[in-house]
Each structure stands twice: as structure tokens, then as C-alpha cells.
Amino acid sequence: MENKLNDQIQGFCALCWSRCGCISEIKDGILISVKPDPSHPTGSALCAKGKAAPEKIYNKDRILYPMKRSRPKGDKDPGWIRISWDEALDTIVTHLNTIAEESGAESVSFGITTPAGTSMNDGYAWVERFRRVFGSPNAAIAMELCGFSRDMVFPYTFGVPLPMPEHKNSDCIILWGHNPSTTWLAHAKRVADAKARGAKLVVIDPRRVGLAVKADSWLRIKPGTDGALALCLANILIQQKQFDMDFVRQWTNGPFLVREDNGRFLTTQDLYSDGSSREFVAWDLENNKHVVYDSQQGIYLANDINFSLSGRYTFNSHNGQLVCSPAFSLYADLCAEYSPKYVAQLTQLKESEIINLSEMIRNSKALSIYMWAGLEMHTNASQTNRAIAILYSLTGHFDNPGGNVILETTKTNDISGGNEISLTQKRKALGYLDRPLGPEQEGWINSDSLYNGILHSSPYPIRALINFGKNFLFSHADTGTGEEAFKSLEFMVHIDMFGNPTSSYADIFLPVCSPWEREGISTDFVVDQEASGLVQFRKSVLSPLGESRSDIWIVLELAKRLGFSEKFWGGNFEQGIQHFIEPSGIELKDLKENPRGINLNLSTRYRKYAESVHGLPRGFDTHTKKVEIYSELFLKHGYSPLPKYIEPMVSIGTPNISKKTYPLILTSGKSPHFLQSQNRGEESLRRMELDPLVELHPSTAELRGIQENDWICIETPHGKLRARAKFSDYLDPNVVSATHGWWQRCEALDRDELPVRGEISANLNSAIGCDFVDPLGGSVPHKSYVCEVLKLDSK
Ligand code: SF4
Incomplete structure (x- = not known):
């Protein structure tokens, strides 16, 4: 890297997910300030954390050299001794090879700090690739705490992670358990702009923070009761017949008939000897007979159907009589249990607040909604998020102007190595057998499973942890067990800018540099269509301090020493980046010449589910190709197919919790x-x-x-x-x-x-x-x- 001693360099702050466009000012070779870059789609402002980057970079507590411990684990002072990179990397490689040979690659777990709230965003995909190529099914990334519902539960209803609201066209915005002023500045700016333009803003949050202060309606909900509110709002819309009935009939699985005897969808296999388990059955009120839906093609095998959404229907099958009801009617029955009066008690909201919100939803012509961490960290998080997703389906605003829209994004190759790990190995993820629909299906384990693996070899021993920046002891529950686990762990590597209480248990500490001392790329700044089409290569503005290196450099060096060069573009970072952006048609050299990035000026397409692909509707990427109001997949795995509300399990009223002791x-x-x-x-x-x-x-x-x-x-x-x-x-x-x-x-x-x-x-x-x-x-x-x-x- 060759920079001038005095310079102003365009880039983006990579300290968190927001990736705010910024200009870094260098004076005499020192970073003296980081300022917003208003010409950038996410650059209208920087938060105090971004502006304080020079303090972070030049902090005297930073660790700048590889080190190994010299004192026993559990000593407050690890007795760090400076070592060379070669010694550090060779030691790691020796341990990884030995453990993989003796116990299998699954005995090595990875820890990766959140790319949403730390600067891991640059290197996250590379670390995941390394983990998968190595063959470990285990990465503790805290997905269960701050991303699962948005990224993995929403798809169970709509087939895609929660799309971005198209704020510029929204007339009503709901922020539900999401405070972007603290967690996503660029998103907060879009909401504030929409509000200034006249959009209504609703914030549902136990705390009056961030945009709640400016909201047209702030609902101070009791923590963990959001699922009940969602069911109640749906109940009001259904009772008043104020939902998008056409959308529900045409694009959800609400019309599918559900068997009373086993809760499964009625299929033609139940009715005919040559039927299929992939053909579902609905009831046509027009002709008073059943109609068949071919889920493989995503079409009904009849035209002009007037779908029934209520009632009971009896069929003669080869196994006797089967009584069935439309899935939607079962959902409506569930919602009917949640009257405004009852839910006002559960949520500690006023009945009038709930009714007002239902009216805002009903009257909105372009409603968007965003949920995040506020709805994640509860024992009922998954079904709460299902309840809200289904409520949103009733509005019909999904992928419509001003709703939550699947934006066009730059085409890229996956570099996270999704296909580099075998299914057999993937299924060994700790906790997968308990939660096959959870984050574990992608190898994203929770800390409890990790600690169990270390302390009790359950279900197999975890002998090593390669930890990219995760401060487990301060970001995961049950700290005491965590300390015991790390104390007894055979081999641990911690990779970070600073030491912390978790890293004090490490055998080897590797120093990473800040985003200002390394290069990075973003192909999607997410917050709107303009931002989603921007591809920007961020150049490093400083040489790495001391011997600190980027996470990606560490990955490439380990990969080379383990014999994985071929999977890592010969250990060449730039070739990896070029592979990543290759489908976009953009060349890395062009990005380097355009520090402000290249915008592909992509255009938004709406209602993509209704597009015709080879003569068939695209539909939704779910098991039924419809929005799944009723989830047979959940049923199959022992979960409620409808989003039943269950009180938070550690709360006032929970059995065995004394209200007197913990009021x-x-x-x-x-x-x-x-x-x-x-x-x-x-x-x-x-x-x-x-x-x-x-x-x-x-x-x-x-x-x-x-x-x-x-x-x-x-x-x-x-x-x-x-x-x-x-x-x-x-x-x-x-x-x-x-x-x-x-x-x-x-x-x-x-x-x-x-x-x-x-x-x-x-x-x-x-x-x-x-x-x-x-x-x-x-x-x-x-x-x-x-x-x-x-x-x-x-x-
Ligand atoms: S919100 Fe995040 S990306 Fe933006 S300036 Fe703050 S820390 Fe940096």
C-alpha cells in the first residue's frame, strides 16, 4: 500500500453493518479524522463510534504482535510472550492437523464475532470458507441471538430473508423491536427522511429510544409479548374483513385443506391410489368441489377458482372419511383467541393503542415493517417472528412499492464456501439434532452447545476453538460455564485488535488490524436500490500498525499451510476478490480506479412472485411455492404449524420463578x-x-x-x-x-x-x-x- 502522507481517502466505515460512506483524513501519515461522505448512499452521517476510529486505532491497549501464553489457563495474567507470525501460524496448523486426524475436523470449532455489530463484515465470508474447507460443522456466530429470525425464520413464511423496506414509497413504517439509530445509522436516516416526507411511523419497543421519540405511535410493549400483539392485529383485520383477501387466496397456502386427524395438508395421495403427496387440495366455492394445486409447478389445475377460506369439508378416502378445513380458517381461529382486551392485558398496552395500530395497518396503501434484535432474544422468538411475517402477508404489501421489497443486487459468486463442506459433516453441527430448523442447519451453533462439547464431550469432544474476535464471556449467557469451558479447552486461538477476558484463555493471540489498515469490498449497501447497486473497493488508508494483519490475510496464510491453497485462489486476496465480483462484470482494477465505487444503477422489479418463468408463476421459494401461513415443515419437526403465542419462559408468571423474589x-x-x-x-x-x-x-x-x-x-x-x-x-x-x-x-x-x-x-x-x-x-x-x-x- 502506498498512500500519500497527507490525503483524503474515500471509502466506507466497516465498523458495523451500516457501512457508512466516509472520507478518511490522513495528516503526516496519521489518521486524524473520519468524516461523512454525503455523495455516498450511506454517507450522510457517521456515528460517534465511526468518528472515534483514530482513538481505536492508536489506542495504547491494542495488541500489535502475535503472542503465546506462558502461564496456566485460568491465571488472570496469561503471561503473553511475543512470537513470530511463523511460529504462531505453524503452532496453529500443527494443532489443527493433529486434532482433525485424531478426532475429526468437527472437534475444532470456530467463533466468529457478529458481522452486524463489529468490523467482521470484511472477513466473515472468508473465515466461513476456511471453516468449511477445513471441514468443521461448528461456528458460534450468535445467529440465534441477532439474525436468526430475520434471516432464517422469515424465509419459512416468504422464502427469503426479511427484505428491506422501500421507505421512499412507504406511507406507513413499522419498526418492531428494531432501533436503527443505535444499530444501523443508514437505515435510521431512510426512516427519518420518510417521516419528514409525511409517512406515518410506528415503533413497537419497551423503551422510548431512537426513532420512538419521533414516532406517530410508540407502543410500549411488555418484553416478549409481541407474538400476542401480532395475532391480535391479524384477528382485527380478519374480523373486519380488512385484509388483502385476493393475495391470501392467490399467493398463500391459506386455501389448502388441512386434515383434522393429523394436521397435514390433504393431498391427492390421500384421495386417489395414483395421487401425489406434492398435490395439495383446496375447495372451490364456485363449483362446490375440490381443486388440486401442483406444488412442483406452483399452479392450480383449474381456472377461475373462488377459494374457500373457512368451513369444514369431508372426503372419502381409501382410509375412511377425512374431515378438513382451510389452513386459513385454522389461523383465523387461532387469532380469534387474541381479542384486543385480552392482548392489552398480556402486552400491557392500551386496547385503544392496539385498535389504532390495526387501523393504521388497514389504511396504509404502502406498509413496510422491519424487525430485528428486539424480537430475537426471547424463548418464543421464532413463533413471534412467524406471527409478524404472517400478519404482514395479510396486508398484501410484500414486494409492492413502499412495502418490503426484494431489491435487485449485484450478482456475485459465493466465497463463503457453502458447498465446500459435505452434508454428512454439516449434519454433525452441535445442536443440529435438537434444532434441525434452527441456525444449526448452517453450522451456526450456540454457546451452550459449544460449552457442552468442551466440558462434556457431548455429543463429541470439542478440542479447539479458533476464535475470530468473539468475546463470549460478555456476549453470551451463562458466563460461569463459559469460563469453566475455556479453562479446560485443549487449544484456543483468539484473533482481535484488543485482548479481552475471553482471549485471556487463549493459547495463541493473533493481532488484527482495523478496517483503515486493510482493504475491503462491499457489493451491497442494502438500504435502498441505489445503495444495493453500489460496488465499492475500500483501499487501506494506513499501513497496519505493528505486525497486525487482516482476518483475511490470516485465513489465507493458514489455508496455504494446511494445503488448501487451491481453494483460496493460491492464497491471493485480489484473485479471490476478482472471483467474487466476476458475475457483476466489474473488474477489480476498475474499482481501484474509482474509490467512490461503481454503481450498476439497478432497477427495482416489484411483485416478482407473480412473474412468469417458463410459462409458470415464479411464486415463493418455500415448500409450497406459496407464502406459508401454515407450515407443514414446522409440524413435521414437532413445532406448531401456526404461530401460537407462548409466554416468555423466564418471566413474571413463569412456574418456579418467585414473583416476590424477582418482581x-x-x-x-x-x-x-x-x-x-x-x-x-x-x-x-x-x-x-x-x-x-x-x-x-x-x-x-x-x-x-x-x-x-x-x-x-x-x-x-x-x-x-x-x-x-x-x-x-x-x-x-x-x-x-x-x-x-x-x-x-x-x-x-x-x-x-x-x-x-x-x-x-x-x-x-x-x-x-x-x-x-x-x-x-x-x-x-x-x-x-x-x-x-x-x-x-x-x-
Ligand atoms: S453506524 Fe457503523 S458504519 Fe456507520 S459510522 Fe457508525 S460504526 Fe461506522
């Missing part, structure tokens, strides 16, 4: 000042939030003699943590809200490192257990737990 609901949200468990060492950011805070209502505090800014103890059935009281008049008096990730020292502000557990720990995860998780996705209830808070005497 409050503990929820959590991200701090706007920090990315996950990072940044507390950066003075300008730490100054904005000196100590860990817990929000509570003044009346809750008064009852316990707590003053604002007092240190208080938050006690749960699983543990304790400490934080300072911050009052919020808007919070439900029964709810307190904490943040995770507090451990890092900030010398400039006289703040010491905080312990992982114990009386003065501020680690939220040490107080959350994994006894109850979402049965389908494995999500842990970080956002709906129980607690009591007590004033502490200490300063």
Missing part, C-alpha cells in the same frame, strides 16, 4: 455509544457513558430507596451484576433495562477493568442462564428475564 422484568438494549463489548477504552465514547447504566422508572427506584446515579445490584435467578441507576419516565415501572459488554478499562478516565462475574461485575451475561431457550432457534432470553434491583452502599 421485575429485566430487558436489555444496546448502548448507542459502543459496539457490543468494544469501545469502552476510547475516551471520547466512554465520556458519554462513564459507567454501566440500568434504566428504571422513578417510582420503581423510589420504592427501593434508589436515587438517580446510585450503584445498584441487579439480581436474577442466575446471578448478579452492578450498574448505576438511570431514571426513565417512559419505562414501564415493572421493567428495568440494562446493557451488555462492560469490562474494558479506560485509563484516561480512571475506569478500571471490570471482572467477569461477582459483586462488582457489570456483566449482564453473567446473570442470564440458558435453562430455557427458544425451542426452534435456540435463542436465549436476554430481553425477557426476571430480576430484583437493590441499592448498593458502595460508591
